[in-house]
Amino acid sequence: KAGVTQTPRYLIKTRGQQVTLSCSPISGHRSVSWYQQTPGQGLQFLFEYFSETQRNKGNFPGRFSGRQFSNSRSEMNVSTLELGDSALYLCASSFGGGGDEKLFFGSGTQLSVL
Amino acid sequence: EDQVTQSPEALRLQEGESSSLNCSYTVSGLRGLFWYRQDPGKGPEFLFTLYSAGEEKEKERLKATLTKKESFLHITAPKPEDSATYLCAVLHNNNDMRFGAGTRLTVKP
Numbered sequence: 430k431a432g433v434t435q436t437p438r439y440l441i442k443t444r445g446q447q448v449t450l451s452c453s454p455i456s457g458h459r460s461v462s463w464y465q466q467t468p469g470q471g472l473q474f475l476f477e478y479f480s481e482t483q484r485n486k487g488n489f490p491g492r493f494s495g496r497q498f499s500n501s502r503s504e505m506n507v508s509t510l511e512l513g514d515s516a517l518y519l520c521a522s523s524f525g526g527g528g529d530e531k532l533f534f535g536s537g538t539q540l541s542v543l
Numbered sequence: 544e545d546q547v548t549q550s551p552e553a554l555r556l557q558e559g560e561s562s563s564l565n566c567s568y569t570v571s572g573l574r575g576l577f578w579y580r581q582d583p584g585k586g587p588e589f590l591f592t593l594y595s596a597g598e599e600k601e602k603e604r605l606k607a608t609l610t611k612k613e614s615f616l617h618i619t620a621p622k623p624e625d626s627a628t629y630l631c632a633v634l635h636n637n638n639d640m641r642f643g644a645g646t647r648l649t650v651k652p
Binding site for chain 2: 485521532534
């Protein structure tokens, strides 16, 4: 059974640009969550999607957005990139997203903003 | 404010030297506490879920315990392959999952 797949693995952008990251969950999983990981702040929750609807959102500015498609694949978009957006962005999936289910993480997309 | 604090920040052990990692939390309405292991360049990998005070779970050399205010991850006779960052996360009643900063464990042969 394939795991959670995130693309691209690495990305270099400049300030002011926008970026789209992609996540394919484990087959049969309907919940996809996104996290930002930095050395200083650790893992911080961005948002969660279930059946194409955003069900939960963390404390990030509106520049961070996401969506989920009917096949449960998800994309995350960051507009007007800032230097502080440099981080590892992790996607995680689970079955029903009931909240008490273990998360399966992808290997992440390492974003560098220059 | 809800907090999840892990200690120590880093831990260096000799192979076979048992120790414990701590995760303390000040969260109202805890639905569950999770332990994950993260290797460099990879996403976190699930280890345990604990739901109520007094609960314990074991897997190989790892044992997780939970009280009303903290959780411990006990590592018995660790091996170099146990070297990783160990993360704990607490799940609120509102489905908000909050992670601690992690403990970076190094086990030397």
